[in-house]
Amino acid sequence: MSPATSLTAIGLVIVATIGIGLFGLRISRTTSDFYVASRVVTPRWNASAISGEYLSAASFLGVAGLVLVNGADMLWFSVGYTVGYLMLLVLVAAPLRRSGAYTLPDFAETRFESAFVRRICAGLVVGIGTLYLLPQLHGAGLTLQTVTGAPPDVGAAVVAVIVVINVAAGGMRSITFVQAFQYWLKLTALALPVFVILIAWRSVEHPVGVLEALQGAGAEWAEPLSTAGGRDHPLYATYSLLLALCFGTMGLPHVLVRFYTNPDGRAARRTTVVVLALLGTFYLFPPVYAVLGRTFAPDLVGSGADTVVLELPGRIFPGTAGDLLGALVAAGAFAAFLSTSSGLTVAIAGVIDQDLLRSRLHRWTSGDYVAVNSFRIAALLSMCVPYLAFLLTGSLSLADTVGLAFAVAASTFCPLLVLGIWWRRMSTTGAAAGLIVGGVAASAAALVNVVGGPDDGWPQALVGQPAAWTMPLAFITVIVVSKLTPDKIPAGTARSMVRLHTPEAVDVDRGLPQPPYRSS
Amino acid sequence: MSDTTRSAGDPELTTYRDVQVSPDFSELRRRFRRFVFPMTGLFLVWYFLYVLLAAYAPGFMSSRIGGNINVALLFGLGQFVSTFAITMIYVRWADRRFDAEADRMRQLIEGADR
Numbered sequence: 001m002s003p004a005t006s007l008t009a010i011g012l013v014i015v016a017t018i019g020i021g022l023f024g025l026r027i028s029r030t031t032s033d034f035y036v037a038s039r040v041v042t043p044r045w046n047a048s049a050i051s052g053e054y055l056s057a058a059s060f061l062g063v064a065g066l067v068l069v070n071g072a073d074m075l076w077f078s079v080g081y082t083v084g085y086l087m088l089l090v091l092v093a094a095p096l097r098r099s100g101a102y103t104l105p106d107f108a109e110t111r112f113e114s115a116f117v118r119r120i121c122a123g124l125v126v127g128i129g130t131l132y133l134l135p136q137l138h139g140a141g142l143t144l145q146t147v148t149g150a151p152p153d154v155g156a157a158v159v160a161v162i163v164v165i166n167v168a169a170g171g172m173r174s175i176t177f178v179q180a181f182q183y184w185l186k187l188t189a190l191a192l193p194v195f196v197i198l199i200a201w202r203s204v205e206h207p208v209g210v211l212e213a214l215q216g217a218g219a220e221w222a223e224p225l226s227t228a229g230g231r232d233h234p235l236y237a238t239y240s241l242l243l244a245l246c247f248g249t250m251g252l253p254h255v256l257v258r259f260y261t262n263p264d265g266r267a268a269r270r271t272t273v274v275v276l277a278l279l280g281t282f283y284l285f286p287p288v289y290a291v292l293g294r295t296f297a298p299d300l301v302g303s304g305a306d307t308v309v310l311e312l313p314g315r316i317f318p319g320t321a322g323d324l325l326g327a328l329v330a331a332g333a334f335a336a337f338l339s340t341s342s343g344l345t346v347a348i349a350g351v352i353d354q355d356l357l358r359s360r361l362h363r364w365t366s367g368d369y370v371a372v373n374s375f376r377i378a379a380l381l382s383m384c385v386p387y388l389a390f391l392l393t394g395s396l397s398l399a400d401t402v403g404l405a406f407a408v409a410a411s412t413f414c415p416l417l418v419l420g421i422w423w424r425r426m427s428t429t430g431a432a433a434g435l436i437v438g439g440v441a442a443s444a445a446a447l448v449n450v451v452g453g454p455d456d457g458w459p460q461a462l463v464g465q466p467a468a469w470t471m472p473l474a475f476i477t478v479i480v481v482s483k484l485t486p487d488k489i490p491a492g493t494a495r496s497m498v499r500l501h502t503p504e505a506v507d508v509d510r511g512l513p514q515p516p517y518r519s520s
Numbered sequence: 521m522s523d524t525t526r527s528a529g530d531p532e533l534t535t536y537r538d539v540q541v542s543p544d545f546s547e548l549r550r551r552f553r554r555f556v557f558p559m560t561g562l563f564l565v566w567y568f569l570y571v572l573l574a575a576y577a578p579g580f581m582s583s584r585i586g587g588n589i590n591v592a593l594l595f596g597l598g599q600f601v602s603t604f605a606i607t608m609i610y611v612r613w614a615d616r617r618f619d620a621e622a623d624r625m626r627q628l629i630e631g632a633d634r
Binding site for chain 2: 079086089094242265269270272273276280295422450497501
């Protein structure tokens, strides 16, 4: 692969990202602009932006890598990453929008009338966001290393710096445009090489042994629930993964905040339909890379499986065509790291800004500060922790690590949202207990995995895919503790329920919080 | 509950409680629940069933229907189709039934204001 072509392509993506970001800067003035783009983004723009933000290193590189090594079972990653949006749509999207809360901690505070529950949620947003950012940085390091041979630190540092600059400069409004552009770039970058390969084959006599590789020696790989990649208890692992992905999406901080940018509930529904179509289309392609990789890049199965998407074009077409396609894929990969990292950074920075930084800045500067600056400092802080974590961790599987972030979200925010929206007798103590029990269990499993967990048997399955036991554990904790503490049911539950469940056309006072700060 | 005592001097809070205890509001919530939860359950069962069939009935899943098309492929594509179908059904339902209910609720609440 020629480094020059790929570096140019990556450079172009970075320039475009910053360019559109700066264009956004001119119309981004108030804090409300920063957080939710003033709620004026149209469904089609918004759907492209949501998809652009959502398709991370895990989707672009990781899914193909996992399928390459472990075979057919990993296809559930594609399915799960998509259906999570349906769960989000039918179970929580509309009520949450009506709640008028800007962020998950806002929702927790208004529903449970507790600063303590709010703080737990703020901590979880930062934790889930960090766990999700970590594989993005690893992906960036891996990509630049594959393309140029540079050490992984370089790629990660490039992404970290650009994301912080872009978020601090433009906030959410510019990010909407950046991400909408990046969805289409990612789709093109992944789809075009596949089409070129397929067209090239039509002019040649044989599809060089690809199908043969799937039969014979490779047959086990193509079997569902085989243990081809060395993962035990595949049935448990598959169910656990599906649960995490189905119910985790609703608890991802960067996904939820996007739903607030719709002007009303109807637009939110339209947006979700388009998102499902866009994501479904995208996920058709990673498995194709994995299947081709079995034939053209079998050496990657042992190590570096996550680079199969980057390596494949150059291996099939040595020469200029391969260089150009490889450059396109590398550019798409960088778009993936930049867009997801930006969205996560906005979400984490929003929480750090509101819950940790602003009151302290206010005190230290005796009121003489600008709120937008607080957000900028928060953006910097929210990238520091994942970057340190990146420096401390060795290589990890991109899609697996993102899957763990989903598992933590499914074991914490899913019970909080689903029960909080639908169950009147949920108590504040129950909410806090559920968040803590689910959060500690799932985060511990995630941490063990990132550091290097058990290699086989039930320990590997239970720690590698924790959602199937941590999520029910969290639900049961909430229900049992709520039953034991009926006196801790929030006094305003009746009011919250009316606000959450009356359709938006009804003109009740939703207690819409003012944007945290208005610069006149 | 504390808001029954507070509601005496707080007209706004009375409205909220009125809405909360009104049969229309219970009906609205029940209708939403009755649609959304079974739908979610059905959808999950259908996904989980596919995994089970692949594990324990590989013979059935790989039986050919014609040419290179077998049951597993058909069911797999069916999952895509059903995901979209459920989404479209939900959106239509929300647009028609739910928004219609919104008008009745509006009359209830805005009527109470006047």
